[in-house]
Amino acid sequence: MPSRLRALTAVSILSAIALAVPVPTAGASTGFQPDAPDRRIGGVDRFDTAARTALDAFPTGTGTALLANGWRNIDALSGTYLAGLEKAPILLTERDAVPATTLDALRRLGVRDVVVLGDENSVGDAALDQLEAAGIEIAGIVAGEDRYDTAAQVYGFGETAPETVFLARGDVPAGAVAADALAAGPAAFNGKPILLTAADRLPDVVAHALDEGQPRYVVFLGRGISQDVKDEVADIVPGAQLQTVGGRDRTETAALLARAYAPGVLYEWRGQVAIANGYTVDALGAGVWAGLRRAPILLTDGGALGAGTTEYLTSGIGMTRGTMFGDVRSVPQALAVQARELARGGPVAPRAVTAVDRAAGTLHVEGAVADLRAGDAYAVDDTVVTRAQLLAAAHVGSRLVVEGYLPREGTTTWTLLTTRPEDWTEGTVQRTAGAFALVEPRTDVVLRSFADAALPAGATFAVDGVDVPVARFLADLNDHDTLRVEGTRFALTNRDTDVTVTSVSSSSYRGAAGLDLPEHDHPLPTAADVVEVDGARATPEQFRAQLTPRDRVLSGTAGGVHRVQLWNGVRPDFYAHYDSGTLPTAAGAPPAVFHGRHPDTGAALDWTMGWGCAVTVNGVAATPEAFNAALAAGALLRVRATDAPLGTAGAIDVWRP
Known part of the structure; x- marks a missing residue:
């Protein structure tokens, strides 16, 4: 192991503890809705935003935190790697005083030890004394002779040499955001450290770190690093695979990094994405938050989403949740709305609970047993509950929102919504004499029922997108059609029922209308129906004479006419x-x-x-x-x-x- 690869010895900062701290309530918003109030983590300033981010990232608390100057953030960018090693948040401070919001977050998280990033010019003695007075020990101070040395020292904390190293420009003005390093935060948290370089010169301390570590992959971030620096790195690590991830601006670099699937890089896609202003430090703590979820960060171009973020959102990637970091001054609400619209986002459709077995501790979702695991998150509406409490509140017909890989990788969030019949606005039709119902298609569980003679006064009706009288609507209602009910408007979409016949009786035939759907008995056609056999008009008697198992029957009602088509099929050997x-x-x-x-x-x-x-x-x-x-x-x-x-x-x- 290279000699620079060492761990802090003053205190064991890996001894994070889970404390009984208040757990944030589950947000009501689901799916990709970055414009929803509960999908924004932003405070009154950068210190408050960092504190809120830490509390959201570590809802059960942590024993250790990293502390960096909120205005000299270049040290904190490379510190994200150390945060990943210690599974700790990054909080921000002034040089000579720790903000009240930061102290409050440290208390609520149950932090006992703090690792300081930067020298006395970043975190002075007065701030350190303030921490100690609050009962928080200083576990260590990571400070080099300059920003390049500090990043190299952070690089050395791993117990083994990392396989992948990012190299980003560090020659930015004091207080400016090194956006390329910012975009790599989640990956750095997951074991891929960030070293810094000048555009045209590789600092000796960085060259030494690369020489000792000999990574397998080196990723140059952005387009600003000169070829001379890249050639020098190639000579230092001759066995490494070198790669450049750089767009025309910071938004493109972040988007390219989010989609980089080269060896050693980057994310296991889980459908989540963090969005932050590419010119502010709000995304710093988001690197830890997103790293815990193995999610990427997208950067905005100040007052616009930017070309890279826009392209990513419209690329068709199935995003399940977007979270904004920073207040509306940092990322305007109009950009959050635009992000949702570009990604065609919206709430997750609720799924029906079709059976509950409280004794066994299980429930069925659309006919399948739900995998309710320890470590998953459970909520009823906006209240966090236990698995047992969710089971106690569930009943057949409940609406359940299931979001995989939330709140973090390997877990699922199960949110049971308080359900009234009118909450079910869409389903398939089950037709009976003088009535119809919205049903869950896989199990036929009735979600909502209607009587033909008791439809709401003033209701309007549509069939296949065309407004029609109620008589025409009722004439076209057929099993397995799709019906949407919003208030007093009923919109029917005719669907042909496609059945593979499994058995035939004197009055009906039996079969399923689709894969994974239950079998039903379907009545044989009558003289009132339009009947066809293998594409030619036929009588109901001819239909019955030719109907055998393995045949296919298509039926549906449109324009008030019920049509039944038989297609003879040969059963295979x-x-x-x-x-x-x-x-x-x-x-x-x-x-x-x-x-x-x-x-x-x-x-x-x-x-x-x-x-x-x-x-x-x-x-x-x-x-x-x-x-x-x-x-x-x-x-x-x-x-x-x-x-x-x-x-x-x-x-x-x-x-x-």
Whole structure:
């Protein structure tokens, strides 16, 4: 291990503790809504914003925090790597006094030890005395001869040499934001340190750190680093893969970094993104916040989103949550609204609770068992609750918002919303005599019911986007259509029901209208319906005569006309273990029904065999009589079932040892 790679020895800062501090209430906003009030973390100034960010990032508290000067933030940028090693927030201070908001955050987090970034010109003795008077120990001070040396010292705190190192320009005026390093904050928090360089000169202390560490990947941030510096780095680390991530401005560099999937870089995409002003220090603490979630930071161009952020938001990446950092002076609310609109964001659609088993501690969401795990976050409306409390409040028909990888990687936030029938505005139709309901399509759980004769006074109706009278609306209502109800407006979208037939009775056929949907009984067509068989007009009697399992039936109502279409299908060959059934042995005899079991699953199988099918025993042609004589319970059959409407006689073979 290189000698510079060392850990703080004065105090074990890895001993962060989880304290019983107040937990922030769950925000009501879900999905990608960066313009929502609860999706902005911003205070009255940079110190307050950093404090609020730390409290949101560490809701259960932490024993250690990093402290940096709020105006000389270049030291704090490279310190994000150390924050990741210690799983600690970065808070800001004045040189000679610790702001009240910072002290309050330290107290609420339960911080016992502080690591100071920068020398006495950044955090003076008066501020240190103030911390000690508040019962907070100074675990260490990380300060080099200059900003380059400080970054190199931070680089040395890892127990092993990091594989990936960022190299960013540090020759910016005092108090200015080194935006390229700012954008790399979340990655630095996750073990990829930031070293600093001048545009045309690699400082000796940085060259020495690279020589000792010998990283596998070096990523140059921005377009301002000269080729001479890059060539010198290539000579120092000859085995490293070098890469430049740099756009035309800070917004493009941040966006490119957010999408950099080269070896050693960068994020495991989880759908979250932080957005901050690229010219302020508000994104500093956001590097820790986003690093905990393995989320990138996008930067704005002051009063505009900027080309890079705009392109990222419109790229089609499925973002699940956006959080703004800084108050409306830093990131105007108009930019937050624009970000949502560009990303086509909005709230997460609630999912229906379809079963609750409190004894077992489980609930079903749209028919599937919800994976309620320890460590996940639970809320009822705006109140944080335990898993048991959420289960106690849930009932069939409850609305549940499920957000994966929130509040951080590997966890899920489950928010149960107080539900009234009118809260369900959309579903599929279940039609009954004189009534209809909105149902959850996978389980048919009724979410909301209506009687034809008791629709709201003054209601308006639409079918496929066209306003219609109520009689036309009711005439077009069909099972599995989509219906949206907003106030007193009912908007119906006709959907053809596409059923693969599994069985047929004297009055109905059975099948599912789509993958993962339950099977239903569907009535056979009547003389009032428009009936087709394989594309040609037919009578209901012809429809019934040709209907067999594996056929496909499309049905739907449009313009008040119910249309039923049969498309004959051939059942593929299959194997079965024989249970019962014998072949007809004379021409004109009715088809015979066979029963068997699937060789692998044991599932019951039924099929029909008629006169004239091809018959073999152990692969040799045989008569129906010989075939029947060879049958025995458990015998393996290979079957092509008879489908008389298609003229398929079928074939059957029995294998006997």
